[in-house]
Structures are given as structure tokens and as C-alpha cells.
Amino acid sequence: MxxxxxxxxxxxxxxxxxxxxxxxxxxxxxxxxxxxxxxxxxxxxxxxxxxxxxxxxxxxxxxxxxxxxxxxxxxxxxxxxxxxxxxxxxxxxxxxxxxxxxxxxxxxxxxxxxxxxxxxxxxxxxxxxxxxxxxxxxxxxxxxxxxxxxxxxxxxxxxxxxxxxxxxxxxxxxxxxxxxxxxxxxxxxxxxxxxxxAPSLDEIPDIKKPSVNGLVEIGRGCPRGCKFCSVTLRPLRWYPYEKIEKEIKVNVEAGVRGGILHAEDVMLYGVKSVIPDEEKVLKVNELAKKYYDTISWSHASFAAVAAKPKIIEKVAEIICDEKQKWWGAEMGIETGSAELIRKAMPAKAKPFKPEQYPEIVKEAAGVMTDNNLIPACTLITGLPEETEDDVIKTIELIDDLKDFKSLIVPLFFVPMGKLKDKDWFKEHEMNELHRELLIKCLQHDIKWVKIIANEYFQERKRDIFLKPFYALFVKIIEWQGKKKGVLE
Ligand code: SF4
Missing domain, CATH: 3.40.50.280 (Cobalamin-binding domain)
Known part of the structure; x- marks a missing residue:
């Protein structure tokens, strides 16, 4: 070789x-x-x-x-x-x-x-x-x-x-x-x-052997322009159905039964704007579900879900069946502050306005909960432009999302994208508000992870054996949280 x-x-x-x-x-x-x-x-x-x-x-x-x-x-x-x-x-x-x-x-x-x-x-x-x-x-x-x-x-x-x-x-x-x-x-x-x-679609080959968890790209790039993200600098390209189908077949023929559709926003499949195209989103999900027993999405955005909530209802009908009860995606909430959206994530709320963003997140959360889409959400904290008021707004939003079946993970700012020359946000720079935000997220996650884990580990027989170990891990975190006075 x-x-x-x-x-x-x-x-x-x-x-x-x-x-x-x-x-x-x-x-x-x-x-x-x-x-x-x-x-x-x-x-x-x-x-x-x-x-x-x-x-x-x-x-x-x-x-x-x-x-x-x-x-x-x-x-x-x-x-x-x-x-x-x-x-x-x-x-x-x-x-x-x-x-x-x-x-x-x-x-x-x-x-x-x-x-x-x-x-x-x-x-x-x-x-x-x-x-x-x-x-x-x-x-x-x-x-x-x-x-x-x-x-x-x-x-x-x-x-x-x-x-x-x-x-x-x-x-x-x-x-x-x-x-x-x-x-x-x-x-x-x-x-x-x-x-x-960046390579054109013609220059990107199809995989020849199976990928981890049947992941297949459906496109590259993102139109939203968040300053802290390097993906957004690259051109937006969507793969045609035939290319996606070939890669899914490679996985299925090798015995991989579940798959992940990968894009920065699966809801925007096939479009150059920020308005989802229902027909295309449904078709790409039908295609994946035709071959895979179970599918999930790598990423999606709150704004796209809120812009076309009917698509989520219809996708749920395609995905959820006797083989899977729900599907997951990673989704960036990032902040509850319209002001910070305006400054650092100019297109994050589109087609809505930045001042509508917290409402959009809540609306989309309701749609997802109703249709069995359970996301792992991220928040970004410590952005160079972030003010105390921005953190307060995010804390308020997390309070409002207490019934949202999800995990919410706060992430410290890391210099990337247009902000690659700025400084890392370090743990010692956290103030009381940052701590409060972290605690809110931990409380949210401990509550929901127990419920979600129950569903996560019941699809296959061997998962039943693994489940108690993850439950133990969550218990240990909860115990540590209580010991340190973080959780009640
Ligand atoms: S929406 Fe996500 S992928 Fe797109 S630019 Fe913002 S952080 Fe990057």
C-alpha cells in the first residue's frame, strides 16, 4: 500500500x-x-x-x-x-x-x-x-x-x-x-x-467505503455569516440527490443501518437563500429513509424551522415509524440577545429580524417538541462583543425553554472565522452571570437527559445493557452538582 x-x-x-x-x-x-x-x-x-x-x-x-x-x-x-x-x-x-x-x-x-x-x-x-x-x-x-x-x-x-x-x-x-x-x-x-x-461539486468524490454512523454530506457551506464561524466563509454547495444516494448505498451495502444527513442546515437543502424549500427537504429525507432504518440530521437552524414549521411536521411523518420514535440534530441557539445577534450573527435570525430572534427560538422549540425532533443545542458565551445585558437575555431565554425537550450546552468562545485574531474566552474570565448561565444549562440538561436517555437507549436490545452505565454517569454529575451547591 x-x-x-x-x-x-x-x-x-x-x-x-x-x-x-x-x-x-x-x-x-x-x-x-x-x-x-x-x-x-x-x-x-x-x-x-x-x-x-x-x-x-x-x-x-x-x-x-x-x-x-x-x-x-x-x-x-x-x-x-x-x-x-x-x-x-x-x-x-x-x-x-x-x-x-x-x-x-x-x-x-x-x-x-x-x-x-x-x-x-x-x-x-x-x-x-x-x-x-x-x-x-x-x-x-x-x-x-x-x-x-x-x-x-x-x-x-x-x-x-x-x-x-x-x-x-x-x-x-x-x-x-x-x-x-x-x-x-x-x-x-x-x-x-x-x-x-474550495473544491467544486465535480471535484468532490463519492466515498467508496462506509462512514461512521452512515453519515453522508448533503452539502457544504452556510449562508448565515456568523462572525465566529469558519464554515460561513466557504461557498455554499448542495449535492444532487444521485450523489447522496450513491453514498447512502455504500453504507447500506456494508451493513450500516442508520445514517446522518450532514449539512450546516439540513432545512436549507438545495437553496441559496434562507427560506427552506419544502419539496427538496422532504425529498432528501425520503431518499435517506428509503435505505436507512433510522436517520438523524447533523445540524439545523431555529430560524429555518420557524420559517417553515409545516416541513418539520411532514418530515416527522417520513422519519418516525416503528423503527424510530424521534430524530436528533445539533442546533445553535447561541444567544438570547437580539443585540448580540445584530452585532455578531447578522443572518442568524433571517428571514426574521434580529429583534424577533428570542421569540423565533421559542416558537421553533414548540414545533420540534410537538414533532419529536430532539436537538442538542449550543450557546456561545464570551464573545468579544458580549455585554452583561446579553448574558442576562440568554439566561431569560433558557428559563423560557424549560419545557423544551432538548440538551443545551454552553460553549466558550474560541477564535475562529472572522474573529480568529481575538482572544480565547477562559474559565477564569467568567463572572457571576456566566456562572448562572452555566448552572441554568446544567439544571436543564440533568432534567432532560434522564428522559431523553430512556428513549435513546431503547431502540436496540444491547442498549438496555449499556443504559445503567450512562445513568450512573448522569447520577455522578448530579451528585457533584448538588455537592457544590449548583443543583437543588
Ligand atoms: S449558522 Fe452555524 S454554520 Fe452557519 S455561520 Fe452560523 S455558526 Fe456557522
């Missing part, structure tokens, strides 16, 4: 087929022993013919691109990188040093060390397999959505002899880069692609 591709062990897992459990990898070590925590949140993915059954979607795209170009490449488990005589290793990263919003928030609150994702990322480079690969003259290229963190930690790249770091959507010129690496040519140390250099 000429090229092997891999990721650390927190990413080479399908989290028991439940994508949301992947959030657990951003937690630092805690009261559960590591072996048990690992088993619960990132068990090793099984191998089929010596290779991982499922692999991160981004790795599968690069694998497909290299194979199409005639390069002998395959995704392997990290233990196996030195077993194939490959000359080049590609490593995919999401949050390599635990500096992403979820990891920094967890670490800041729990104060029990570096998160598991960072720990296991470094373990990959300390492994015997990696050392052997380098001793034999192998070259290392790192890429993926979390690669920006290397800008602040090139010493890590020096320490582990990483040859090249690729920052951006890679399909356009990754083949040329791997050819150079295979030919022993000098590689640029850090490649940073501009948004206008």
Missing part, C-alpha cells in the same frame, strides 16, 4: 452507533475509570478484512480521491499504520489539542486535566506503530477541520516530525500533494487554503 490514512482512537469509533455520545470524547478524565469511560463513549470500531468497518467521513473522502487518482490508499486503524509498507500517512483531526469549544468548556469547568481527544491524539504519535513508520522513512500529512490548532502549536509538529499540515477543503489539490510526498519531494510545512479555493 502506498498511503495509509487514520485518526486517533477517539475518532475511530462509532460511539455504539449513537453519534451524540461522541461529545463524551471532549471530556477530561473524570470520576469514571478510563477503561469504562472509553467503552461507553469511544469503543474501538470493529475490523472487517483487517480494516475499520466504518471511518470518519472526511477520511473516506480523501481515501476515495486518492484511489480515483490511481494511488493505492486505505484507511487503517492507528495500530496498523506501520503494517502495510506505506510511504505516506494521512491523519485526520477534529480537535487535536482539545481547544475546540466543547473541550475548553468541559476542561474549564471540571478542571481534571486535558480532554480525552487531546490525550489520544498525542498517544497516536507516541505509539510504537508511529515510531516504526517514521524510522522507516514515512512522511506524515495532517488535515481536517481541527487543523487550525496547529498554528498555535507548531512545536508539536516539530516534535513528532509531521511533514505537512493542510488547512482547508482538500479535494482540489490533495492528489498532487500526496504524489509529491510519495516522490520524496519537499512539502510545504503549512498549507492554508482560501475559501474561494
Amino acid at each position: 502506498e498511503v495509509v490514512l487514520t485518526a486517533d482512537e477517539t475518532l475511530m469509533s462509532n460511539h455504539h452507533g449513537k453519534e451524540f455520545l461522541g461529545f463524551g470524547t471532549t471530556s477530561p478524565p473524570n470520576w469514571l475509570p478510563e477503561w469504562l469511560f472509553r467503552y461507553l463513549f469511544f469503543p474501538k470500531i470493529k475490523k472487517v478484512n483487517g480494516q475499520p468497518w466504518q471511518a470518519p467521513y472526511g477520511l473516506r473522502k480523501i481515501e476515495a480521491k486518492l484511489i480515483d487518482a490511481g494511488i493505492d490508499a486505505s484507511v487503517v486503524y492507528p495500530d496498523d499504520i506501520a503494517n502495510h509498507g506505506a510511504k505516506v500517512l494521512g491523519i485526520y483531526v477534529m480537535d487535536p489539542f482539545g481547544w475546540g469549544p466543547s473541550s475548553t468548556t468541559f476542561a474549564g469547568i471540571m478542571k481534571t486535566g486535558e480532554p480525552y481527544n487531546a490525550k489520544y491524539f498525542e498517544l497516536l504519535f507516541k505509539s510504537k506503530a508511529y515510531k516504526k513508520f517514521k524510522e522507516e522513512g514515512g512522511r506524515t500529512i495532517v488535515g481536517g477541520p481541527g487543523v487550525w490548532q496547529f498554528k498555535y502549536n507548531m512545536k508539536f509538529a516539530d516534535r513528532y516530525k509531521i511533514d505537512c499540515i493542510y488547512d482547508g477543503e482538500a479535494e482540489k489539490d490533495i492528489v498532487e500533494l500526496f504524489h509529491k510526498a510519495l516522490n520524496g519531494e519537499k512539502l510545504p510545512r503549512y498549507i492554508e487554503k482560501l475559501p474561494n479555493e
